[in-house]
Amino acid sequence: MNPLKNQTGSVGLVQNSSLNAIWNNNKKTIIAFLLILFLFLLGEIVVSNFLSMGQILLTIKLSAFIALFALCQMIVIAAGGAGLDLSVGFTATLTAILTASVMDGQNGNLLPAILVALAVGAVIGLANGALIAYVKLPPLVVTMAMASIIQGVINVYTAGKNITGKPAPILELIAAKSTGIFPNILFLLLIVAVVVMILLYKTKWGLKLFGVGTNETTAYLSGVNVKAVRLAAFVISGVTAGMIGLLLIGNMGIAFKDMGSSYVMPSIAAVVVGGVSLVGGEGNYFRVILGSIFLQTLTNLLVALGWGDAGKWLGFGIVLFALLIAYVSDRRKR
């Protein structure tokens, strides 16, 4: 055997494998990036003026709300046990409607409004989490029923009267206004993202959450209270959704009955597009943000094409279906 040839061969192999490693580690991030790029290019070709700075920033601003809702999903998904939270959109709507009259356009009333939002979110999250972790009901059925209960509460609260009240100006500043060309909510999203990543990857709580999601039995036998961790995940989801309600009203200026419900589907789709496993045990929030941007871009494109709501939901459904086949399908196991 020629030693020289052997050597070069192995060097080639090493280079190949390191490239492979980069690809393998970031495959899903790269795919998400490429998908966004593809949509923008497609938009530029089909609808003109799609690739402008303003349009991109607007897209990112709108996707921030999807990304925040997706945070709720990511946390409950990470806790494993087929976790999903279909009630987040309704929780946000409820807090928006309740806090609208509390705030009444005054900054001074912001604190009580935040307390209301926290309380509502925590109660809903506790109820979800208790039924799922302790009574062992399937998360989907529980949160779906919870969504209909919250819708019922909203119906009762708004029956026979107009929803009054305005957001505190601070909320409008955060959610709707811009600093220079940059929408303020981007800064908030960035802060949230950093905090979340630190919480999940650098603290003991994050380790517990991922451990429970990856292998419940191992986590349990290692002395972790699996039920408490799952409950906490749903409480975080509820509280986060409650706070998003404040941002929604800040962005819109008013509260109305269906303001949050249309975010439920994109919030789950964003997690899938971001390539976060639905089995649990992982959660890279930056990828989820990429997923949200992709979905918002898709929406923009479909709206620009004049396909409206029908196109949006059809598009979301098909994209989710296709990515589930790509990421989740385990036909190879057999």
Place this chain on the structure above:
Amino acid sequence: MSQIKKSLKIENLKKIIMKQEFSSMLILLVMFVITAVLQNNFFERGSIIRNINAFAPLILLAMGQAVVILSGALDLSAGAALSLQTCILTYVMKQADPVTGVYALILSFIAAVLIGVINGIGIGYLRIPPVIITFATSYIWLGAALFIRPTPGGESVSWFKIFYDAKSAEGVPALIKAIGGIIPPALILVLVGCLIWYFISRTKTGRYIYAVGSSNDSAYATGINTARVQMTAFIINSVFIFLAALFFVGQNQSGDARMGDPMTLKAIAAAVVGGIALTGGKGSVYMAIVGALILSFVNKIIFFANIPNAYQTLVSGLIIIAAIASSMAYSHMNKKAMLKESK
């Protein structure tokens, strides 16, 4: 000797009472009595027909959902599929032209099979968790329905009323009218349901649905084509959804892309209340009918209890979650009792 016999009988009785089927039946009976007391004309022919017609769609959806749950899956797209079907039916039908009704039936049935196949491929062949894949397809159906019918409305041929009230339907042969006059159409559709029940409990595929739902891996190891079985379950379900859509259109003469949204949860709840385990393989399709009837009677009772309209979503939502939680708790309790017995 006779003492032993007696104790055996008591044991048997205990077993029957411990069965959830028994308690579901009992609850149904109570609901039935309460409704009968509240509704003055409950036993009159007209109101019986009206009640059955009003309950039929949920009964059909619950049976379909039951088949899917028995096969170890769950269909979150049932409501959206129902909406899509009403949109297809009312899109194709033109009031002036009775033949369009036939076209609509054919097209809608093809759509039903297609819906079942797409869900079935995702779950059976691609092995994606049912909950998440049907969540995705539900938005595909919703999008398609919105394309066809962005706002509620549409029209239907007049003979479509046979699916609701044959007597008042026009352009229908006298014979069908006469039969429809005696037996409400809804009852005929429930008979169709019985046919499916026969299929589930007396045929190979029926037994395989139980086997796959009870233990997918064991069924696969035995050589059962689990993917095909799961797909069959989903096709059966979407045929039931198709039948439910006929009722809606027969009653309302219009289509609506969002009318089915609340039905998904109700159908699942009906199956669970009927004692069908969400883990699959346990329960029977006819108990889904019992569950659907319980929920329907509860709805009636809420209506008669003079609860303001605004409260109805809230109350029915609370009742559904309470029903699901208590049936789950009940089956847990049963398991523990069985453990004790075997000790």
Place this chain on the structure above:
Amino acid sequence: MILEVKGIRKCFGGVVALSDGNLVCRRGRITGLLGANGSGKSTISKIITGVYSADCGEINYNGQCVKYKNPNEARQDGIAMVFQNLSLVPDLTVWQNIVLGAEQKKGLGLDNQCAKEQSEAIINKLQPGLDISKKVSQLNPGEMQIVEIAKAISANPRLLILDEPTAALEQAQVKNLFAYMRELADQGVSMIFTSHRMWEVMEICDDVIIFRNGENVAGIDFHKEGKDAERIIGYITGDTKKEECQIGDRQIDGETVLSIKGMNYGKMLKNISFDLRAGEVLGIGGLAGQGQNELLLALAGAYPEMKCDAEIKGRKIKLTKPVNAVRNSILLVPGDRQLEGLFLKDSVYKNTIFPKLALKRQPIFTPDKKYRQECEQMVKSLSVKTHNIDTPVGTLSGGNQQKVVVGKWLSFDINVLLLADPAKGVDIGAKRDLYQYITDMVREKNTSVILYASDSEELIQYCDRVLIMYEGQIVESLEGCDINEDAIVSASMCINKAKEVG
């Protein structure tokens, strides 16, 4: 000759399960496969029926070269296998399970009558009186095994492979099974029979093939060469001299570390009491599945419904939550390391630090620097073969995975280490490292260990005292010189009890 298998090789990850597997099976004869745990005898059966695919080698069945993709293909060709991990559907009845996949039609429905009769006929031979209309979920493990066997037989196979069918059976059931096997053999059915229990193989088989370390080392035709137990044992154990007892006859007179009184858990554990002294290695033996795994899990707090009075160093504790066990340093290395002991997709490092989370007063932010040093140290002291500590545990070999499971407890001040069959699926080198480390730990730190091993050799080598379990009870306690193969085997089979009853 109905089956001839030549030169089969199979690796799982880095571990060679079968290096050179050969076997021959003749018409109407029962061929026994013997060998220690992990000698490759189960693997070769699974390769024949297509559960696993061979890396190389050749299988000739009825004169044709075959390669099945799954057990179903094999069954259609007349090769049925009785699985060790059951392939039954819990919510169907016994007879529905037996005919599952081969239902006969009759008129509009299924021919249930015929199916019931057929099932009844087979069940009556194996266990008369078993109600065939019971749901499988209501049966006990032994009865389930019977149904599993009946299911395989109902397919009318020409070659029947029974992989450890007797492990969960009672003696009467085994007797029935053997009578039925003989009957089938007389009808021309060939059988391959694997078992840990040599005497079973000697009783029922016509010839035997012995496996050691992944290859067949001998084949004996009982009819021609006779049944010589000594010779078979020689082949099974090989020529290597038995290692000396590593712990030796030590005097264990330390304080009582753990005291268990009246432990009960359903049907699994019945009235178990024992004391464990400091520095003692307490072995748990017996046939597979007699509650050994459950005992260790119960000690680790895995069963909230379990009842017992437990004291650690004289202090009362409740063992109803794993966190209680962990905080009292009763630490478990579970039997199923992939399912119960590890996060396969996570790194060695993450797996190692995870148990610390259960402790009180943990800093909110994980002190990565300190923990990484500890982890590096662990990797070194247990000589875990891994690229670095960020390598996912799932990519390591079985032995190294097991070392990580042990390693994750090393930063604790261990009171009691519970080891559930730690050498299962572990290569010889790693096994030696592991036991070396543990015996050193026992000597130096006076750690107490409870060791359940399915291989009695390990019990003999390492334990100061051995408790034998049978149907959830401790039936025998062996000490010192009494710990030997014969004593363990006879206690495991509950021979004394059987004599009393008989």
